[in-house]
Amino acid sequence: MQKAIKIRNVSKTINAKKILNNISFDVYEGEIVGLIGPNGAGKSTLMKIMTGLYTLDEGEIYYYEYNLKKDFEKAISIVGTLIETPDLYKTLSGKNNLKLFKSMFKGIDENKIKDIVNIVELEKYLGKKVKTYSLGMKERLGIASALINKPKILILDEPTNGLDPIGIKNIFDILKSMKDTTIIISSHMLNEIQGICNKIVFINNGEIVNIKHIENDIKKKDVLFEVDDFSKAKLLLKDYCINEELEVYETDDVISKLNKELILNNINVYRIFENKNNLEREFFDIVKDDKIN
Secondary structure: EEEEEEEEEEEEEEEEEEEEEEEEEEOOOOOEEEEEOOOOOOHHHHHHHHOOOOOOOOEEEEEEEEEEOOOOHHOOOEEEEEEEOOOOOOOOEEHHHHHHHHOOOOOOOOHHHHHHHHHHOOHHOOOEHHHHHHHHHHHHHHHHHOOOOOOOEEEEEEEOOOOOOOHHHHHHHHHOOOOOOEEEEEEHHHHHHHHOOEEEEEEEEEEEEEEEEEEHHHHHHEEEEEOHHHHHHHHHHHHOOOOOEEEEEEEHHHHHHHHHHHOOOOOEEEEEEOOOHHHHHHHHHHHHHHHHO
């Protein structure tokens, strides 16, 4: 599989403070990669560097064969971006906003705009002025504007910020449907991120602390055993527990064997609770470790 993005040893200092320190990772063509981390971790700074809003201090970024620093125009021509709030003209209609964005690029026909509008489901509202749009509609129009130049790569910084649950679901459904586009997205919506991403990059204090490949974990489950004799069960499961609780992260076969082992040792298992958002647990572990250090 071809690498769409290569980030190598990227560092950035702002006002004498090191915001990013030696960041390196790859994104393969067609992947959706999530950037996760607490506020101030460096996610937005990295995305601003990737979209040319900030300059690199050290390191290199490649979009396919194009070096962002040396071939900026060629590199950025295959990238669509939505950083923070959409930059829209509120007194113009949604259609006229897209026409303005279209005029910035060559060879974009009307059919392309229609296709984009269908993707973001704004057909009924395109003739209305943007000032009448809900926040969710503005975000969808912002994504549409980022797609105008037919980008191979889409970079989105908190595209669901401030949206209600329906708006959040709509945005993530749109992104999930874009099979041929390589996407990097930052978000605090951990449930949704886990549902659409192939890979999660955890950033804290300007450094990558973990990279999680979702597809490799799909056969494993995060479960918590509830029993009548915790101490005895803990001794039996100690090699499998991932924390101080009776929580394990294993395949169905292993979980079934552990359950039988508990029963054979006269431990009543009241319930096996599945935690479907182990990503949230990992996120809070990162934050907790940072506070301890």
